[in-house]
Amino acid sequence: MSPSRRDFLQILAAGASMTMATGNARRAFAQAAPHVVVIGGGTGGSTAAKYLKLENPALRVTVVEPNRQIYRCWGSNEVVTGHSPMAEITVTHDVLREKYGIDFAYDRVVGVDPTARRVSLAGGGTLDYDRLIVSPGIDFVYDETEGYSQDVAETTIPHAWKAGQQTLTLKAQVAAMPDNGTFILVPPPVPYRCPPGPYERASLLVEMFRITKPRAKLLILDLKDGFTKDQPFMLGWNRLYGFNIPDTKMKNMPADVVTHSAPGTLEWVPGAAGGKVVSVDAAAMTVTTQAGETIKGDVINFIPPQKAAKLAYDMDLVDGRFCPVNGETMESLRHAGIHVIGDAAIAGDMPKSGYSANTQAKLVALQVNRLLTGQDLIEPMYSNVCFSRVSAEYGVSIADVFRYDRAENKIVKAKDAGGVSPLDATHQINRMEAFYQAAWMENFEVDCFG
Amino acid sequence: MRRLVVLGAMMLSASAAVAADADYGRMMGQTCAGCHGTNGVPAVSYIPALAGLKREDFIKAMVAYRDGTRNATIMNRVAPAFTDAEIAAMADYFAALPPPALAPSFRLAPATTE
Numbered sequence: 001m002s003p004s005r006r007d008f009l010q011i012l013a014a015g016a017s018m019t020m021a022t023g024n025a026r027r028a029f030a031q032a033a034p035h036v037v038v039i040g041g042g043t044g045g046s047t048a049a050k051y052l053k054l055e056n057p058a059l060r061v062t063v064v065e066p067n068r069q070i071y072r073c074w075g076s077n078e079v080v081t082g083h084s085p086m087a088e089i090t091v092t093h094d095v096l097r098e099k100y101g102i103d104f105a106y107d108r109v110v111g112v113d114p115t116a117r118r119v120s121l122a123g124g125g126t127l128d129y130d131r132l133i134v135s136p137g138i139d140f141v142y143d144e145t146e147g148y149s150q151d152v153a154e155t156t157i158p159h160a161w162k163a164g165q166q167t168l169t170l171k172a173q174v175a176a177m178p179d180n181g182t183f184i185l186v187p188p189p190v191p192y193r194c195p196p197g198p199y200e201r202a203s204l205l206v207e208m209f210r211i212t213k214p215r216a217k218l219l220i221l222d223l224k225d226g227f228t229k230d231q232p233f234m235l236g237w238n239r240l241y242g243f244n245i246p247d248t249k250m251k252n253m254p255a256d257v258v259t260h261s262a263p264g265t266l267e268w269v270p271g272a273a274g275g276k277v278v279s280v281d282a283a284a285m286t287v288t289t290q291a292g293e294t295i296k297g298d299v300i301n302f303i304p305p306q307k308a309a310k311l312a313y314d315m316d317l318v319d320g321r322f323c324p325v326n327g328e329t330m331e332s333l334r335h336a337g338i339h340v341i342g343d344a345a346i347a348g349d350m351p352k353s354g355y356s357a358n359t360q361a362k363l364v365a366l367q368v369n370r371l372l373t374g375q376d377l378i379e380p381m382y383s384n385v386c387f388s389r390v391s392a393e394y395g396v397s398i399a400d401v402f403r404y405d406r407a408e409n410k411i412v413k414a415k416d417a418g419g420v421s422p423l424d425a426t427h428q429i430n431r432m433e434a435f436y437q438a439a440w441m442e443n444f445e446v447d448c449f450g
Numbered sequence: 451m452r453r454l455v456v457l458g459a460m461m462l463s464a465s466a467a468v469a470a471d472a473d474y475g476r477m478m479g480q481t482c483a484g485c486h487g488t489n490g491v492p493a494v495s496y497i498p499a500l501a502g503l504k505r506e507d508f509i510k511a512m513v514a515y516r517d518g519t520r521n522a523t524i525m526n527r528v529a530p531a532f533t534d535a536e537i538a539a540m541a542d543y544f545a546a547l548p549p550p551a552l553a554p555s556f557r558l559a560p561a562t563t564e
Contacts, residue, residue, distance in 0.1 A: 051480070054488075355484050362480045366473075378473055383481040385524060399524040401481070401531035417531035421523075433523050439496035440485050446493040447483050 008111050008314045033060050034372040037119055037129040039109055039311065041065030041093055043072065044135030044342030044357035047448045051365035053100040059369065062103040062127055064119065068092065070449075071163035073194065074354045075441055077201045080160060080171045081208045083392070089163055095450045112315050114335040131368045134317065134332075135342040135357065136309035138162070138193050141321075144305055146279035156282045157300045161193060173299045174205065180215040181298035184287055186277045187222050188303045191322070193343045193352045195228040196398070198303060200388035203233065206241050206266045207391045219297075220268045221289055223276035228351070229388060229396050232421045234268075236390030236430070241266045252423050277302065306352075308344035322346045327404045327411040328380055329367045330360055339364045347382075348411030350402055356384045358448055380404045382411060387437035395433025396421045475539035478532070482540075491550040502549025508541040 036052055038045045041063045049063050070091045078084040096102045108122040112132070119127045140159065142150045153159050158166035158173070177183065183205060187198035202220055209216040227233075230249060237243035238257050242264025245257060269275035274291025280302055281287075287302070288294045307321035317323040317332050323340040324333040327348055332338045341364055342357035350356045359382045367377055382402040387395050400418035402411050421433060479490070482500060486492055490501030500508070514520035515529035516537075532540070 358484050359481045366477055378477050381478050381481060385485055397524050399527045401528060414531035418527050429523055436497060436523055439494050442494045443487050443492045443497060444484050447488050
């Protein structure tokens with residue numbers, strides 16, 4: 001463990017003996033009104049706080065979050081293309097505070113003592129907890145590709161994979177792209193936040209280009225040979241954007257798939273064809289692939305590999321790049337009393353998605369209340385639903401239910417269920433999935449934040 | 451789940467078993483809320499409300515989605531994950547929730563006289 005991490009974890013150790021004397025009194029009060037502290041006020045943390053209060057209004061719930069405004073990632077592709085304004089993806093905690101009586105500390109966590117169960121804040125305050133829920137999100141790995149860096153990401157080659165300033169930078173770059181320009185999109189290696197996200201982004205950009213920049217090209221340089229919902233996406237691309245489906249993805253495709261004589265705006269180069277980007281040159285605005293090709297882009301959207309947010313590292317919750325948890329309670333396997341949810345957690349078969357974070361949050365809220373009130377744990381179930389738009393009027397989805405495999409201590413997909421949109425779906429279904437994507441987003445925002 | 455219910459019936463009093471089933475129904479039902487809304491009431495009504503749905507209607511719909519006799523977008527993929535007992539527990543949970551009030555826009559405008 002690094003010295004700084006030790007400091008972070010034991011920042012209050014010097015004061016521990018002092019607090020021992022008052023510990024009993026504090027515990028007695030805590031029993032009357034258990035206190036749950038939630039670190040992170042994004043999708044996972046906000047849902048957890050709300051559902052803790054729904055489950056047991058007597059609990060005291062405090063969320064620690066540095067930002068009063070959250071830019072939710074889901075829906076941010078639509079901001080890049082100009083389908084929606086930034087305001088559409090901006091959310092606050094007002095309803096959670098006013099309607100549910102959740103306390104918010106707009107502050108940064110500078111230390112956690114997992115033994116004394118105390119969080120210390122940059123502003124000088126401390127919070128004692130009975131259970132801690134951490135939903136810290138992700139950070140990026142900048143040093144695995146030659147020529148790429150955090151500085152490059154924040155200036156010339158934005159990832160826009162956390163909604164915020166980079167979303168607007170990418171939007172401006174797209175708007176300024178020449179009519180015959182090339183947009184290079186580089187998806188990250190698994191596991192990463194929002195598995196279909198890069199491909200939905202490509203879809204919506206191509207839909208936009210065909211109207212605003214019909215001579216533009218979008219090139220996806222992938223290190224993978226497949227991706228979530230790849231067949232439904234490619235079927236939509238074939239129908240809408242002149243995309244030729246590779247032979248490897250033709251299994252069970254419907255009869256209306258055609259081979260376009262002049263393939264259109266969108267091209268996907270898989271890992272097997274050397275699609276992996278091995279270096280980036282921000283000055284020249286080029287990328288070089290494993291196949292040895294150097295390609296110039298007018299806009300380059302390089303989405304880097306991902307890891308748990310820095311806070312999870314500081315709290316010593318990480319093993320590898322993410323946080324191992326018990327699949328029954330999402331409690332950290334590294335520190336007792338701390339539950340990790342959302343994209344930072346290793347949640348078995350569950351993808352890193354907002355919907356996953358939301359159902360993990362609900363399950364943890366339920367289990368934490370049961371632990372604090374002396375009830376038996378409940379047999380968990382989780383779900384993930386994710387709609388993506390191939391166009392404004394053509395949607396595809398993935399839906400799965402997950403159970404807890406006690407023998408393996410792992411969250412696993414329910415058998416004989418779930419999966420992606422069927423390839424023989426009617427046009428009506430494709431259209432309804434786009435319609436439901438929009439309805440889902442509105443309902444989901446309220447389920448998390450309202 | 452079936453095993454849980456049997457175990458529950460053996461070990462717990464009848465009312466405790468009912469409470470355990472209610473908790474289980476709520477836990478599963480909350481996984482639906484991301485689309486269908488908190489407590490089964492969606493913020494926008496394009497996705498149907500589940501709150502206040504009659505028990506038998508919920509069961510009939512879920513079984514039909516599961517066996518493919520009723521077509522939907524995602525529900526044909528979701529429903530097969532659940533056993534009969536689980537569907538029944540969710541049906542009880544949603545049936546007991548207060549149904550959404552009609553939005554003002556759905557009501558007839560009051561009659562006006564010129």
